[in-house]
Amino acid sequence: MTSPKFRKSLLCLSLAVALGQPVHAQVADTFVAGDIRVDGLQRISAGTVFTYLPIEKGDEVTGAKTTEAIRALYKTGFFSDVRFERQGDILVVSVVERPSINTLTLKGNKEIKTEDLLKGLKGIGLAEGETYNPLNLDRVTQELLRQYNNKGKYGVTITPTVATIDRNRVDVTLDIAEGKGARLRDINIVGNAVYADDVLREGWESNTSNWLSWYKRDDQYSREKLSGDLEKLSDYYLDRGYVDFNVESTQVAITPDKKDIFLTANVTEGEVYKVSSVKVSGDTIVPVAEVEKLVLVRAGNTFSRQLLTATNDRITAMLGNIGYAFAEVNPVPEIDREGREIGIDFVVTPGPRVQVRRIEIEGNVRTNDEVVRREMRQFENSWYSQSALDRSKIRLQRLGFFETVEVESKPVPGRPDQVDVVMKVKERNSGSFVFGLGYQQLYGMTASVQLSENNFLGTGNRMAVSVQNNSYSKRLSFSYTDPYFTENGVSVGYNVSFSDYNQGDFNTARYTSKNFNFESVIGIPLSETDSVQFALGFDKIDLTTTLGSTPKPLIDYLDDILGTQPYFPCFPSVDDDNNPATPSENDDNNPAAPDPDICGFNQTWPTRQVRAQAGWGRDSRNDYLLPTAGTYHRIGAEFSFPGSDISYYKLSYQFEHYRPLNSWLVLKIGTDLGYGDSYGNSGGYGLPFFKNFYVGGPQSVRGYEANTLGPSYGTCAIVAPATTCVPNYLQPLGGALKVAGTFELLFPKLFNSRGTRLSAFLDYGNAFAGSFDYSGYTDPSVGAVYGTEKFKLNALRASAGVALQWQAPVGPISISYAMPINEGELDRVERLQFTFGQQF
CATH class of the missing domain: 3.10.20.310 (membrane protein fhac)
Known part of the structure; x- marks a missing residue:
């Protein structure tokens, strides 16, 4: 029986022999190399070998030199076997190349992105096209295990597979079974006498399992998270005067099944200073x-x-x-x-006073440099200002052209008093394109095309074109705005539109309107956040009503202000005075003259208005599309000039406030108010119905059909055995007073994409009747107006739900699901709603 010492010596000897197997130096005698030949090369050139070979033609070849040469060639990592032989005065170098990596495939990785893994693997020589080295593969496996362990995944297994293929190539596959992360079952702080554990752990990223762990993933152990939490613990004490506070030690214990982790931190509080x-x-x-x-x-x-x-x-x-x-x-x-x-x-x-030498812009592939530079508040050849750079970044983010904006200050070599500022931007789609094509039995073929671009040809100018054509609407509109018409930031814009609408198909009262609108808009900046805007426009609106279809209050309104208009279409009748079957009202009692024309039930009222608009706005939001901080105010007024066919005025106020509650939650508070009335020759008749405010739908109170909240007109008849009248064919009328708002919790970091976020909301609002008198329209069999109460808090409708906002490549998309909280008997509910191609 062999002794342990002998077996150990035998093992060491065997290992030494095994390690020495690949190295072959069969040159026994010293000689002068008349030539050098390399055998066995496939992908690597002979010149590459000669570059690393320390022996040249004409050198004396000795055993020491061949040993040195073998080491040099092995060190390149290109070869798995190297042999030196002598054929006369020719030194023959026989090599066996390592295979090259044909494909590198990762499977099963979810916690770490594939692109991040491939980038890290390439850094240590494991990439497609590189020489395959088994040692590198082992190093990669161990490093991946370490990274997964740091993320709390101790049950991870990584199985490398190497498949040999033709032409000395291999396919490498890393099959990763991540398993479930170890859960924190208990976190214990030992040594704290002043503050309780739950107080000290408030705000920690690490936590035991709770009802939000599915989202926050705070119950998954991570060494990085633990380090950050212990730093927060130290900060908590130091912020309260405990200068001598110290975390003495931490113990992390894991169960044998690697599913549960128990964490203990031992601390010394010390005294208050x-x-x-x-x-x-x-x-x-x-x-x-x-x-x-x-x-x-x-x-x-x-x-x-x-x-x-x-x-x-x-x-x-x-x-x-x-x-x-x-x-x-x-x-x-x-x-x-x-x-x-x-x-x-x-x-x-203080160090040296620094001047900005140059401002460089990177990443703006489509956007002109001028568009970025005119938003800069830090200038070249001026003193460096951190506040000016911060303001420049916010202004660029608010343009809506860029997904990210980063600022970097680079010292100028050899000039400690100068820096170059680099603005790194990542562009996003700044426009939207919407194309719709469909067929409905009632309306026939429908088609619409909408194109908007907020960064037209990279100039920063805004342009929008819309074409819509179907059986119930025709519209052509064009708008163009130059936000920097002058160098001082004065903007000029133009809006032109032609439209022919059957309004009843848009959840509004049934009437048709043919519109021509033109307006010119001027915006003047007052400060970094404040601006005023003025607009002058002309509206030509031909309103057509249909007796028995259009709500009677609307026809009466137009009759009272513009006078009764003739009915149409009219068809000439024949002379039928001698026909006893002819109704007497169609007879003119003159056999020699034709009877009156027979006319339909339509009337048209042409209106002309010259209107003006003025507004003041303050915008401190940090982003254009998806803000997370800041406030927006806008006060607006619109009125028609005296001499217009209908004189009216409208006042509006919009408010938004975004407040970050923590790193993953933002509170949004919004308010939208509006009021309008008539004056002058239209005084006492209230706001024109075609200028009314509408509430309900994706843009105001979600969960209710668009435009349906507030006053509406409908008819009904009581049919036995029923005893109550339930209105049908309700037509929303809108209101002269609008009150709407929202409380919304935004989760901006729930998705990896910056242009996508989830929210939970509580919306409220309603539209209320103004000074127009609806008291005479109470007969449901003829036509009654419902919901005409004045403003009351208990009349506000409310809904709660969740929404998803996504900045898609073709434009923003918003999807919401809401549950009405206090819906009325006549309210029209629509829980699932979405918008496409509009700004949120």
Whole structure:
């Protein structure tokens, strides 16, 4: 029986022999190489071998040199076997090339993206076209295991497969079975006497399983998340004066099945320290008294690192705004551990004052440089200003042309007082194209084309064209806006449209209108966030009503203001006075003259208005399409000039406020108000019905059919044995008063795509009758108006639901599902709604 020592020696000897197998130096005698030949090459050229070979033609070949040459060729990683032989005075180098990687396939990876993995694999030589090295494959497998373990996936298995194919190539496949991540079953903090565990863990990314874990994934262990959470724990104590706080150790225990993790953190709290003194020293550039105004730390208060950091940021920002881009503020503490006090000295090191040499723009493939530069508030050959750069970034984001905007300041080599600013943008689709084609039995073939472009030909100008044609509507519209008509940002725009609508097919009252509209719009900026806008327009509107179809209040309104119009179409009748069957009302009692024409039930009222609009807006939102912070206000007024056929005015107010609640949740509050009435020759008749406000649908109160909330007109008849009248054929009339709003929780980071987000909302609103008198329309058998109450809080309709917003390649898409909360008896519910090709 062999002893353990002997077996160990035998194993070492066998291993040494195995490791030495590939190396062959069969050159026993020393000789001068008259020539060198390389055998066995397939993909690699002989020149490449000679580049690495330390022996040249005419050199003396010895055993030491061949050993050195073999090592050099193996070190390249190109060969799996190298042999040296002598044929006369010819040195023969026989090699066996390693195969090349034909394909590299990853399967089963969900936690880590394929493109990220391939990029990392290429960095260590494992990529398609590279030389295959088994050692690299093993290194990759171990590294992937480590990355998955850091993400809490301890049950992951990675199975590499290498398939040999023709021409000395291999197909490499990494089959990854990620398994389920280990769940945090318990998090325990030991040593905390002042604050409870649940207080200390508030805001942690790591948590035990809860009802939101399916979304937040906070119950999945990750080493990176744990490090961040322990840093938050330290910050919590340091912000409350515990200068000596320390995390002594952490223990992470995993169950044998690798499914559950138990985390323990041992801490030492220490004592609370007070601030004994505060001073500012160093080269402050500006007077020390000005800098001291920015200091938030006060003597006598409890020490807070949060206030310390905020003070640093304020002083640094102040110096950065006057050109000191590399200013540093170093708070130097003087700790008195016996007295539990700490003195703070803010030492200011401004560095050189920096000038911006150049502003470079990267990533704008379609957008002209001028469009980006005119939004910049940092200028070339001027002092560096951090606030100007921050403002420039926000202005570029609000254009709606770019998905991301990044700012980078690069020092100029050899010039410490200069930097180059690089604006890196990633363009997004700034327009939308909508094409619709369909057939309905009632309306026939329908077709529509809508094209809008907010960055026309890369100029930043806005252009939109819309063509629609079907049996119930025809429309052609064109609009164009130049937001920088002048260098100061004065905008000029034009809108022209021709339309022929059968309004009843749009959830409004049944009448038709032929419209020609033209307006010119001028916008004037007042500040970075404020602007005013003025518009002057002309409207030619021919309104056609049908007796028995159009609501009677609308016909009476037009009769009272514009006078009764003749009915049409009319057809000449024959002379039938001698016909006893002819109704007497058709007889003119004159056999020599034709009877009156027979006319239909339509009437047309032509109207002409010259109108003006004025508005003031303030917009501090941080993005054009999907803002997450900032506020939007707009106050608008519209009125027709005296002398127009119908005199009216409208007032409106829109408000939006976005407030981030944390890193993954944003609160949106919105309000939309409107009121209108008549004046002058139309005074007392209320806002014209074709100018009414409408509420309901995807753009206001979701969950209700578009435009259906508020006053409506309908008829009904009581048929036995029923005793109540349920109106039918309801036609929404709109209202002179509009109240609508929303409370919405936005989840901007739920999806990886920046242009996609989910939200949960609560909408409210309604339209209310104005000064028009509907009191005479109460007979349901003839036609009655419903929902004419004045504004009341309990009359507001509400709905709650969820919505998905997506910035699709062909334009924005919004889908919502809402449940009405207090729907009325006559309300029309539509829970699932979507819009396509419109701005959110």
